[in-house]
Amino acid sequence: MYNIVSAIFLAENIKKIEIQAPRIAKKRKAGQFVMIRAGEHGERIPLTIAGSDPEKGTITIIVQGMGKSTRELNLKETGDTIHDIVGPLGTPSHIEKFGTAVSIGGGVGTAIAYPTAVALKEAGNYVITINGARTRDLVILEDEMKAVSDEAYITTDDGSYGFHGFVTQKLQELIDSGKPIDYVLAIGPIPMMKAVAEVTRPYGIPTVVSLNPVMVDGTGMCGGCRVTVDNETRFACVDGPEFDAHKVDFKNLSDRNRMYLPEEKQSVEAFSH
Ligand code: NAD
Ligand code: FES
Missing domain, CATH: 3.40.50.80 (Nucleotide-binding domain of ferredoxin-NADP reductase (FNR) module)
Incomplete structure (x- = not known):
């Protein structure tokens, strides 16, 4: 189980959720995502990591309630838990000094x-x-x-x-x-x-x-x-x-x-x- 440190709406139907996930917070790079299952019987959905705080051990995701699983996730409040999170996944963004x-x-x-x-x-x-x-x-x-x-x-x-x-x-x-x-x-x-x-x-x-x-x-x-x-x-x-x-x-x-x-x-x- 992963604890939700804060969950706030940024706009109608768009929620910012900060989750305690220290190992992911330490490892993740820009462009990577996590697979999240809100509850035990939920489906796994990919969500890009919008930010992390390695000191605090948290990652932030921003979710737009569109399908069943994202709506379920958007019902979560501060203090609730997420059933499981896998990540960081995917190839990080290619970053260099382009100009x-x-x-x-x-x-x-x-x-x-x-x-x-x-x-x-x-x-x-x-x-x-x-x-x-x-x-x-x-x-x-x-x-x-x-x-x-x-x-x-x-x-x-x-x-x-x-x-x-x-x-x-x-x-x-x-x-x-x-x-x-x-x-x-x-x-x-x-x-x-x-x-x-x-x-x-x-x-x-x-x-x-x-x-x-x-x-x-x-x-x-x-x-x-x-x-x-x-x-x-x-x-x-x-x-x-x-x-x-x-x-x-x-x-x-x-x-x-x-x-x-x-x-x-x-x-x-x-x-x-
Ligand atoms: P939206 O439809 O409100 O569009 C956001 C902006 O994109 C618009 O304000 C406009 O500036 C631009 N835009 C939209 N259609 C355009 C067009 N035909 N030509 C030029 N510019 C255009 O966006 P929304 O409702 O926030 O987004 C929802 C969609 O975004 C969903 O389908 C979702 O799956 C998808 N999405 C994609 C990613 C991704 O990784 N690519 C991430 C999150 C959401
Ligand atoms: Fe299964 Fe990419 S989600 S191969």
Whole structure:
């Protein structure tokens, strides 16, 4: 059992949970994830580690209640426990001094972009962050992103806060301004990551995305998380989750993620009643 040190909502349906997990806190690197099972009979879900405090022995995850298991996790309060956690898993983010690095978080994807932005800053990059959400109330980690950025931008689809438009429009504006950009990291919904890849492709800007296929074991055994990258099958849990955005087959990822939608819907309905 793992104790929850704190659990607070950052926005509607998005909860930040800090968990006592000293060994993971000590070992984890930016870009890695854990497999979590909220209760004894729950399914195992992959969640990227948003941060850790090795001194305190805690890791932080940020969860958007979407399916049954994430909703179950979001019901947890400070003082509750998590049944089991395995990790850190996955290949850490490739970090080096690229020069100017843009870290883009779309919606709850910001929770995953954040630790890598921290690592990029620590490696001496000039870090620009673009933090996009549908509306002001859904903007998360604004202060944290600002604190690691040399330049920080917020975008909202409805214009209620910051730049009015998608993260891709802000990125295009930065490119058009003549700013030299050496590296882009984009994490968020699949259409966003695909759109970012199309913005940077003509300029040859190295671009990395973090993929979120369905995972079962998280250790390369089941093949559930297979994705197509550069026409080859790769396992996101061990070969990724970060891949070259210009080589990812986003349609295949999106089709595979939709395969279990009827079952997921059924499960959410049963859980809500
Ligand atoms: P959202 O739909 O609110 O989008 C967030 C932002 O992404 C928008 O504000 C916009 O700036 C940008 N965006 C969205 N669609 C775009 C498009 N077609 N072109 C350009 N930009 C676009 O995001 P949300 O509701 O917070 O995200 C939920 C989705 O993100 C879920 O499907 C979830 O599975 C996925 N997700 C992915 C990861 C990952 O590792 N890649 C992590 C967490 C969540
Ligand atoms: Fe099973 Fe990746 S989740 S191989």
